[in-house]
Structure formats: C-alpha cells, structure tokens
Amino acid sequence: MSTYLTKRFVYMIVILIAASFLIFSLYALTPGDFISGNIKLSPERKAELREIYGLNKPLLERYGLWMKHAFQGDFGFSLAQQKPVLKLFNEYIWNSFLLAIVSTFLTWFIAVIVGVVAAYKQYSWFDTLVMIGIFAAMSIPSFFIGLYLIKILAVDLKWVPPGGMLTTGSNATGFAYYSEVLHHMLLPVIVLTLLGLGSLTRYFRSNMIEVIKQDYIRTARAKGLKEGKVLFTHALRNALLPAITLVGFELPALFGGSLITEKIFNWPGIGQLYIQSFSLRDYPLLVGFTMFIAILTVIGTLISDILYHIADPRVRL
Known part of the structure; x- marks a missing residue:
C-alpha cells in the first residue's frame, strides 16, 4: 500500500x-x-x-x-x-460546501433505495414511474427546474424564500441563524438533488438487475434468508462496486456542479463568484478556482481507487 x-x-x-x-x-x-x-x-x-x-x-x-x-x-x-x-475561497467555499454535501447525501441515499426497489420490481408500475422520472430529471435543464420551483413554491405558495442565504437585513444569531439558513437552502438543495438523482438511480438500477440474477443470490434465497437481507446485504454490496468509481468525480462536483444553481438562487457560494469573474475577466480568480477543481479531481480519483480495493480485496491496487 x-x-x-x-x-x-x-x-x-x-x-x-x-x-x-x-x-x-x-x-x-x-x-x-x-x-x-x-x-x-x-x-x-x-x-x-x-x-x-x-x-x-x-x-x-x-x-x-x-x-x-x-x-x-x-x-x-x-x-x-x-x-x-485564497481569502475569497475561504469566504465563499463553505457556503457551496453546505449545499453540495447535503444534496449529495440525499442524492445517494434516495438513488440507492429507489434503484434497488426498481430493480427488484422490474417492469412493474413502480419501475415504469421511476424510469419516466429518471429521463425527465436528466432532460430538463437546471435553470428551468430552478425557476419553475421558485414560481410555484416561493411566489405562488410562499412556502420558501426565492433566493439568498439570509433574509435581507437579518441579524439572526444562534439557532435562529441556522434555522434561517436551512429555510433558504431548501430550494437549491431540491434542485441539486433532482439533477443528480436521475443518472445515479439509473446506474444503481442497472447494476442491481445484473447482480440479482447471479447464482449466489439464488443460493441466499434458497437458504431462507429474508428478501430485504438478500437485497440490501448480499446484492447491494456488489452493486455498489462499480458506483465507487463515481466517488472520484463527486469530490470536484461538490464545488463545480452547482454554478448555475447558485446563480439562480443568488446563493453566496464559490460558483456564483466564479461566474461573475468570467464577465469581469478576473483571470487570477478563474485560474485559482480551476486549479482547485483539478486538485480535487486528482484526490478524488485516488480515494475511489483505495475505496474500491477496500470494498473488494481481490482488486489489486
């Protein structure tokens, strides 16, 4: 090692x-x-x-x-x-990280559960609805989803604020501050989760369909194991192996994948600062951010290789 x-x-x-x-x-x-x-x-x-x-x-x-x-x-x-x-990164990057880490967790959590159930119930009405939702999520642009949700949830129903990280003029501190931030980040998190959910759910579904047809799955069922244990213990572990390679791209995507979303919702993150720098031709900032994404990509690739070896010791590093 x-x-x-x-x-x-x-x-x-x-x-x-x-x-x-x-x-x-x-x-x-x-x-x-x-x-x-x-x-x-x-x-x-x-x-x-x-x-x-x-x-x-x-x-x-x-x-x-x-x-x-x-x-x-x-x-x-x-x-x-x-x-x-670097000072600008320190001021803005944690706001982007907050959005990205929450949306990434929700995306993987929902994709694993929905992908496993859809594969188990292949060709059922649930699987059909999932596939329709997958292709819809992959086809609709992020700016359209964002603007549509702002129109429905923020303007018409007034359930959530339309943008920003805090209410204008807010001096909230402590629990009130965190509650206000969570309230404002609902819409951008929903959009980022929907954008990543389609392709990842399809990936898990196709992997699970291949795995549950293997002989050792039939053997586990023949031993009398509960179906939930067969799916989420025996089958899911092997279905996750190909998905580990995606981890290498998730790390840079935490900061580079929300550029448009941050702009739509006026979220004060590094993505919005990056887009503003393009119009101003602020090349030192553009070079620094692009180099930061390159570093994350290389580190993420190394982490995915190590995780793959840990998950399947038969694979040599």
Missing part, C-alpha cells in the same frame, strides 16, 4: 504541474483582461497596473512566478475583488 501511495503521489504531482501549465496558459492567452476591459482607467494607468501585476511579461515567466507563489500557498490576487484568491 505504501509503495502504491508513493507512486500515485508522484503521478499526482506530475499531473497537477501539467494541468497548472495548461490552465494558466489558456487563461493567459485569452484576449483581454480585467485591466484592459476597464473603461474608467486611462491608458497610462492601465500600463502602470499591467507593470505592477506582471501582465506584460512573457507567458513562461508569468507561469514561473505564479507556480513559485502557489507552492507558498498564494494563488494570486483577485483584481476585481481586490482580495487574495
């Missing part, structure tokens, strides 16, 4: 260095930036700022300086927000 982890760590470093150069180059070579697009600045002031921030230097020199600072924990300075990139 230690030898494997050492090799993977070396591979991770090489992959991240290559990814960092590609990410930095793509943004650096993109025409325009925050300074050149600011019409309030005079040409002399623009030239001065470009000199201060090193934007007039060659690409390789700029990349070398960025990597040097990155190894020291400095991913750059946001020109639009006038704050260090």
